[in-house]
Amino acid sequence: MAVIRNRDGMVMYDEPRKRVRTLVRENKFHLCRANLRGADLHGLDLRYANMREADLTGADLTGTRLRNANLDGATLIGANLTGANLGEARLLGALLDNADLTEAYLYRAALRDANLSKADLTKADGAYADMQNSDLHGAILSGASLRYADMTGADMTGALMTGASLHSVHMEGALLAYADLTRADLESTKLMDADLHDAILTGANLSGADLEHASLRRAVLANATAGMATFILADLSDSDLTGAYLVAANLSWADLTGAHLEGANLQFAHLDGATPPGPGPLPDTDTPTPGMGI
Secondary structure: OEEEEOOOOOEEEEEOHHHHHHHHHOOOOOOOOOEOOOOEOOOOEOOOOEOOOOEOOOOEOOOOEOOOOEOOOOEOOOOEOOOOEOOOOEOOOOEOOOOEOOOOEOOOOEOOOOEOOOOEOOOOEOOOOEOOOOEOOOOEOOOOEOOOOEOOOOEOOOOEOOOOEOOOOEOOOOEOOOOEOOOOEOOOOEOOOOEOOOOEOOOOEOOOOEOOOOEOOOOEOOOOEOOOOEOOOOEOOOOEOOOOEOOOOEOOOOEOOOOEOOOOEOOOOEOOOOEOOOOOOOOOOOOOOOOOOO
16 A cells, blocks of 8 residues: 555555556646655656655655656755655755665656755766756766756855766756766766865766866866867866876966976877976977876
8 A cells, every 4th residue: 555644644545556656647636736745755756747846855755656746846855865766856946955866767857946955976977968957066076977968057066976978968067076076987077167166076987078167276177088078267276187098188377386396198189388387398299198297
């Protein structure tokens, strides 16, 4: 039986679990603005359900099928959505602070303006998701796949994103200060005007990424792969580029003041107008510069 109670213990639905799907399909399962704090909804089939502005604080939604559901403006603070299917679901402006979305399926989900601060999205699949202007500060996205997602203007300050797949993601103007992107895949990602100061990108893949006018002050890019990446007008002052692969990268007019470039490969890199790391000229980019301290 699917016994669903609200926060006051009042039984809202008491139906066989297999019957719930029929009620949803017939629009007889009314959850819009429902009070479902702490409700047990695990494993239910709630595809296409209208749960707009529902209060699901602390609810158990593990393994719940919510594909194409409408959760716009819903409150899911501290909810357990482990393994939930939220493919193409609407969560515009939803509150998901501290929610557990481990291994959740968020393919093409609409999470614009959603609050996911300190949420756990470990190994979640959010490919093609719309996360514009979402709040992900302090969130955990280790091993998550967000390829081709739109995270323009998102706040990921201090987020843990180790090993995340962020291939071709739109992150223009995103806030990534102090974020840990160790070994993350950022190939062809759009990071124009993004704030990555003090971020950790050790061993990250930035091949073909666009970081024009991005702030990377004191960022760690040791052993990062950034061949053919664009750093035009980027602030790389005091950054660590030790052992970085920067072949054919465009660093024109970039600020490299105080940057560490020991062992970096700058072959064929463009350094027109760039500010040198210290006294003396910029390195010769016609040949590799292994072991060269600049």
